Each structure stands twice: as C-alpha cells, then as structure tokens.
Amino acid sequence: MHPNWVENLFLEHSRKFYLVALGITGQRELAADAVHDAMVSLVRSRSTPDDPTAYAYRSVRNRAIRLSTGRDRFVVSIEEFLVDDAESEAPQPEEAAFLHEVCQGLEDLSPDQRETLVLHLFGGMTFREIAEIREISLNTITSWYRRGIGALRRGLVHDGKF
Amino acid sequence: MENFEERLGRYRLAEPTDGYKERVLSGIHARRPNRLGPWVWSMAALLLLSISLNIYQLGVAGSGSRSLEPRVADTQHRGVRVIQVQNVYVPGELNRPDVKAREYF
Numbered sequence: 001m002h003p004n005w006v007e008n009l010f011l012e013h014s015r016k017f018y019l020v021a022l023g024i025t026g027q028r029e030l031a032a033d034a035v036h037d038a039m040v041s042l043v044r045s046r047s048t049p050d051d052p053t054a055y056a057y058r059s060v061r062n063r064a065i066r067l068s069t070g071r072d073r074f075v076v077s078i079e080e081f082l083v084d085d086a087e088s089e090a091p092q093p094e095e096a097a098f099l100h101e102v103c104q105g106l107e108d109l110s111p112d113q114r115e116t117l118v119l120h121l122f123g124g125m126t127f128r129e130i131a132e133i134r135e136i137s138l139n140t141i142t143s144w145y146r147r148g149i150g151a152l153r154r155g156l157v158h159d160g161k162f
Numbered sequence: 163m164e165n166f167e168e169r170l171g172r173y174r175l176a177e178p179t180d181g182y183k184e185r186v187l188s189g190i191h192a193r194r195p196n197r198l199g200p201w202v203w204s205m206a207a208l209l210l211l212s213i214s215l216n217i218y219q220l221g222v223a224g225s226g227s228r229s230l231e232p233r234v235a236d237t238q239h240r241g242v243r244v245i246q247v248q249n250v251y252v253p254g255e256l257n258r259p260d261v262k263a264r265e266y267f
Contacts, residue, residue: 006190007187007190007191010186010187010190014182014183014186015177018178018182019175022175028178028180028182032178032180032182032185032186035182035186036185036186036189039186039189039190040189040190043189043190098169099173102170118175121167121170121171122170122173122174122175123174123175124174149166149167153166156166
C-alpha cells in the first residue's frame with residue numbers, strides 16, 4: 001500500500017471521521033482530538049490493516065470513547081454546527097431555541113441511540129454506512145434510530161417544546 | 163413523527179472550520195515513520211559500543227594490578243638478588259615445584 005495511505009484515507013473520510021467522533025463526544029474539541037490521535041496511531045503502526053477504512057473508523061470510535069470516559073454527561077455543543085440546508089445561514093432565534101432543546105434532549109438518550117441520531121439525522125450518513133462502521137446489523141441501527149427519535153420527540157412534546 | 167423528523171432533517175452538522183483538517187494532517191506528517199531511523203539507531207549503537215570498549219581498555223591499561231604486561235622486579239634481599247616475574251603463564255607447569263624455582267630466584 002502507498003506510504004501515504006493514512007493521509008489519503010483521512011482526506012477522503014475527514015468529515016465522517018469527525019462526525020463519528022462527535023456523535024460520541026458531543027464536543028468538537030474532543031472529536032478533533034479523537035480523530036487526530038487515531039490517525040497518528042495509524043501512522044505509527046508498523047503493519048497495514050487488511051481493511052484500513054474499517055480499522056480507521058474503529059480506531060476513531062475507540063479514541064472518542066476513551067476521551068469521553070470519566071465525563072458525567074454527553075456535553076452537547078453541536079448546535080453550534082447546525083446550519084439550515086435551505087437557508088445556508090444561522091437558524092432563526094425560534095429555531096435555534098428548538099435545536100437547543102433537541103440537543104439537550106439528546107443527553108437523555110442511550111449512547112447508541114444518540115450516536116445513531118447524530119450520524120444519520122445531522123451527519124447525513126445512511127443507516128447502512130453506520131451499520132458498517134459499527135459492525136452491527138442494519139436492523140439494530142434502524143431500531144436504535146426509531147427508538148431514539150421517538151424518545152426525543154416524546155420528551156419535547158412532554159415539555160411543551162414541540 | 164414525520165413532521166418532527168422533517169423539521170430536524172433541515173439541519174446538518176457543518177464541516178469544522180477551526181483548523182481541524184490542518185491539525186490532523188500536521189500530526190500525520192510529523193509522525194510519519196522515518197526510513198533512516200533504523201540506520202541511525204544502528205550507527206548510534208555501534209558508536210556507543212566502540213566508546214565503551216575504548217573506555218574499558220583505557221581502564222585496564224591504567225590499572226597496575228590488572229596489567230597484562232609481564233612485570234619483572236629485580237631487587238636485592240639480604241644480599242641475594244631476587245627477580246620476581248609476574249603475569250607469566252606457563253601452561254601445565256604452574257603446580258610444578260621447579261616452576262617457582264625458575265620464576266623466583
């Protein structure tokens with residue numbers, strides 16, 4: 001394999017690596033740290049894995065989980081990154097408040113549900129992509145998503161936010 | 163439910179613009195294994211070994227009691243000339259009484 005395979009891999013998957021880490025940490029600094037550490041460890045590894053892409057995603061996830069260990073809660077700051085696809089600008093105050101409540105509601109979900117929601121809903125990744133990264137069946141991923149989005153909606157309706 | 167998902171689906175996580183890519187790339191470039199590394203380490207080990215041997219040899223040569231050179235002492239003892247020879251190994255003859263007689267006059 002080409003000696004620059006890690007660099008090429010990163011350039012090709014940089015956004016998704018970041019999203020995967022962000023779905024676990026909830027914080028952009030920690031997500032960037034996780035990707036950085038994972039890529040550096042790949043560069044330093046003596047052998048090239050059989051499936052570099054899958055290995056890289058696993059490495060990013062593991063780093064993100066390790067960096068999140070010991071933190072009490074999933075600290076949500078992802079609303080800073082949300083942009084309206086249609087308007088391509090910062091959301092209006094009412095929508096910003098809604099998104100803030102959504103991000104707060106994410107904290108109450110299970111880590112698997114939260115990660116799936118962030119990757120699919122806000123990251124634009126397909127269920128199949130998430131299933132391949134997580135190395136879990138497609139049914140499990142869709143189940144996590146459905147339960148997560150249901151719980152999130154119920155929480156907002158209960159609080160009168162939606 | 164559909165309405166809720168549609169409303170959320172309008173938003174995406176933006177590409178990070180705080181130097182994330184540059185930082186990771188600089189990390190990748192900094193940690194890329196150096197092909198000269200093994201050679202450098204080998205040469206350093208050889209140099210260290212050479213220096214260690216030199217120091218050892220200097221220590222051996224500087225120590226009188228450990229000198230590998232034969233030592234000969236020619237002295238007078240009560241009017242008798244005594245010649246002592248040390249560090250001379252005569253294979254198979256060390257335990258013979260006449261060796262001492264030959265070595266120490």
